[in-house]
Amino acid sequence: MAEQxxxxxLKNLLKQEKIQLWNPPYTEQGQQPGQQPGQQQGRQHMQExxxxxxxxxxxxVSEVGGALESIRAQAVKRGRGNQxxxxxxxxxxxxxxxxxxxxxxxxxxxLETRLDVSAQQVVDRVAEEHGLRSIxxxxxxxxxxxxxxxxxxxxxxxxxxxxxxxxDGELKQQLTEEEEERRSQEESVQRTQKGFQILSExxxxxxxxxxxxxxxxxxxxxxLKIPPTEKKALILAMxxxxxxxxxxxRKQHDNALCxxxxxxxxxxxxGSALLSxxxxxxxLQLDIVxxxxxxxxxxxxxxxxxxxxxxxxxxxxxxxxxxxRLLMIKGNTGREEVLFLRLYLLQSLLSYIEGSDSEARLxxxxxxxxxxxxxxxSEKMAQLMALGFSEREARLGLRASRGDLQEAAIHISTRRxxxxxxKQRERQKRRTRMEAISALMELGFSQRDAARALHHADGNVDxxxxxxxxxxxxxxxxxxxxxxxxxxxKVEQLLYLGFERDSAEAALRLTGGDVxxxxxxxxxxxxxxxxxxxxxPSTSSSSSTPSSEEPSSASSSPEDSxxxxxxxxDIAPHEEDYLDLTLEEESELISAMKAxxxxxPAHT
Numbered sequence: 001m002a003e004q005x006x007x008x009x010l011k012n013l014l015k016q017e018k019i020q021l022w023n024p025p026y027t028e029q030g031q032q033p034g035q036q037p038g039q040q041q042g043r044q045h046m047q048e049x050x051x052x053x054x055x056x057x058x059x060x061v062s063e064v065g066g067a068l069e070s071i072r073a074q075a076v077k078r079g080r081g082n083q084x085x086x087x088x089x090x091x092x093x094x095x096x097x098x099x100x101x102x103x104x105x106x107x108x109x110x111l112e113t114r115l116d117v118s119a120q121q122v123v124d125r126v127a128e129e130h131g132l133r134s135i136x137x138x139x140x141x142x143x144x145x146x147x148x149x150x151x152x153x154x155x156x157x158x159x160x161x162x163x164x165x166x167x168d169g170e171l172k173q174q175l176t177e178e179e180e181e182r183r184s185q186e187e188s189v190q191r192t193q194k195g196f197q198i199l200s201e202x203x204x205x206x207x208x209x210x211x212x213x214x215x216x217x218x219x220x221x222x223x224l225k226i227p228p229t230e231k232k233a234l235i236l237a238m239x240x241x242x243x244x245x246x247x248x249x250r251k252q253h254d255n256a257l258c259x260x261x262x263x264x265x266x267x268x269x270x271g272s273a274l275l276s277x278x279x280x281x282x283x284l285q286l287d288i289v290x291x292x293x294x295x296x297x298x299x300x301x302x303x304x305x306x307x308x309x310x311x312x313x314x315x316x317x318x319x320x321x322x323x324x325r326l327l328m329i330k331g332n333t334g335r336e337e338v339l340f341l342r343l344y345l346l347q348s349l350l351s352y353i354e355g356s357d358s359e360a361r362l363x364x365x366x367x368x369x370x371x372x373x374x375x376x377x378s379e380k381m382a383q384l385m386a387l388g389f390s391e392r393e394a395r396l397g398l399r400a401s402r403g404d405l406q407e408a409a410i411h412i413s414t415r416r417x418x419x420x421x422x423k424q425r426e427r428q429k430r431r432t433r434m435e436a437i438s439a440l441m442e443l444g445f446s447q448r449d450a451a452r453a454l455h456h457a458d459g460n461v462d463x464x465x466x467x468x469x470x471x472x473x474x475x476x477x478x479x480x481x482x483x484x485x486x487x488x489x490k491v492e493q494l495l496y497l498g499f500e501r502d503s504a505e506a507a508l509r510l511t512g513g514d515v516x517x518x519x520x521x522x523x524x525x526x527x528x529x530x531x532x533x534x535x536x537p538s539t540s541s542s543s544s545t546p547s548s549e550e551p552s553s554a555s556s557s558p559e560d561s562x563x564x565x566x567x568x569x570d571i572a573p574h575e576e577d578y579l580d581l582t583l584e585e586e587s588e589l590i591s592a593m594k595a596x597x598x599x600x601p602a603h604t
Contacts, residue, residue, distance in 0.1 A: 001353060002596055003106060006059070006067045008355025013053060014071070021072035022079050046072070064389075074108070078158060084112070091150075091157040096297050098165050098254075102129050115151040119144040126163055136258065138162035141288065141303045143261055162297050165254050192243045194260065230270050237266035241284050243572050245578065248287065253294040259360050260288050274312065282314035283339065283578055289346050293589070305350055311343055332411075334374075334399040335579045341370040345586055348593060357597060364593055371590060373402065375583055380405050385411070392580050430457075436461045440468065490515050499527050 025045045050065035081092035095109040113122055119137055137144040144153050240263035258412055267281050275281045285307040292304055319326040323333045348363035376395050384394035393412045401407035440450035445468050457463035470559035493515055494504035499522050507518035
């Protein structure tokens with residue numbers, strides 16, 4: 001990280017003085033990237049630059065000279081790459097390999113390829129040349145589709161492409177074992193998507209005890225009314241996010257990032273009004289950049305910086321400029337401050353990598369101020385836990401009360417009471433619902449139809465009865481029309497004209513018994529109707545209420561139930577789990593940042 005910081009500072013100095021290291025006198029004509037200047041004059045000019053910049057940066061001349069040479073070699077390689085691309089259409093991509101795949105962390109890895117090839121061809125080359133299996137390519141936070149061409153997905157000459165491992169099979173394992181591991185990890189994202197897809201299609205009309213469903217609520221636990229299309233995308237986004245966070249806790253950052261990027265893709269399908277009203281989207285952006293940090297992929301600066309900016313903008317919209325909205329809703333702002341601590345810490349890290357030490361120090365000072373206030377006080381934690389509160393409750397309570405022990409105890413007790421009252425309301429709502437369903441069943445309707453109608457009537461029994469009655473009458477009218485339409489006399493007329501019985505009956509059914517229209521339909525189709533049209537529609541005494549949110553099937557298959565149970569396991573049991581940061585990882589990064597920013601100046 002220090003090398004990136006030094007190079008960024010040197011690039012700023014070179015830009016200010018309009019010095020181009022890829023041109024003479026610093027680089028001779030025909031000189032290759034990485035090759036030291038061959039003539040005495042070139043070496044002398046590079047040495048003079050190093051000696052002039054070293055005192056400004058308070059670093060040894062040798063260290064500055066090495067960084068300058070690295071910048072020069074990159075610039076020369078970029079120039080050669082531009083020329084090659086113009087002449088042959090072969091692009092040069094910089095690969096950000098996994099840490100353990102790099103032979104030398106200081107040496108950049110490049111790949112030359114045409115851009116009209118599929119991403120899968122590049123995956124195969126990278127896997128072969130670097131001994132990797134089961135990898136994905138990430139460009140600016142987006143997973144490249146294996147089947148599509150590179151240029152169709154925004155890959156350009158000199159693009160930085162992150163190589164993300166999605167399987168950790170040992171090289172000594174048998175091929176069958178590796179294939180099984182690869183399939184298992186590839187299925188993780190697919191199973192997560194399918195599980196939450198099933199949940200997103202459930203509207204809550206079935207019995208929650210046997211058919212779980214997800215309900216999106218505000219910060220007070222009140223259900224939110226969201227358009228069906230956005231609701232499905234939001235549930236998928238939040239589901240992928242929960243799975244990603246679960247993997248982050250297990251330190252599986254490669255796999256976590258895959259799920260988080262899927263969540264980001266689903267969030268993009270939601271309207272801007274929805275995204276500006278919830279903080280989930282902002283937290284997701286923080287988690288993605290936190291994974292970049294854990295994977296040492298912060299050279300994706302542009303994507304990381306834009307994500308942090310989106311997170312900050314979203315927090316400001318949701319919480320208010322001075323967090324006044326948050327204060328009004330929750331009564332305090334202490335618990336959410338850990339999100340700002342992580343935001344400022346990541347901003348400080350990116351500023352340092354960009355060579356802006358002053359901005360990095362400014363952000364770090366804000367981080368240290370927040371950290372001093374938010375880090376757990378072990379003595380107060382112990383006192384609260386002795387009162388019967390959990391570790392999570394103690395930590396969040398102390399943050400909400402700004403460290404006041406008595407206020408923390410009151411806050412935790414109040415939160416417990418609020419959660420219990422919410423559970424009581426849910427139990428009462430469920431009892432009322434079951435009583436209403438029983439009342440409708442006594443009137444002759446099926447349990448499934450009664451539950452559906454009650455759901456669409458927002459729990460109003462009279463309205464649900466009216467819906468069921470209308471549906472029954474419509475179904476009966478349809479049955480009558482169908483029965484009258486295909487009367488034996490009319491069927492005989494069509495048979496006399498030479499049509500088959502099945503086709504004649506279907507044509508009369510489709511045209512409401514009009515012999516002339518049925519004849520024309522059969523003539524247009526040359527007497528042959530499709531199997532779907534030949535099959536009469538199934539009818540019942542009462543039909544389900546039509547709805548754009550209606551699930552595809554009335555009951556779940558064992559496989560669906562297994563998938564739902566699997567994804568529900570990754571949903572945090574506590575609604576404020578995302579705020580319950582121990583700050584251990586943050587503390588380590590703060591110490592590392594302080595060490596980088598307060599290095600003793602070397603004598604030059």
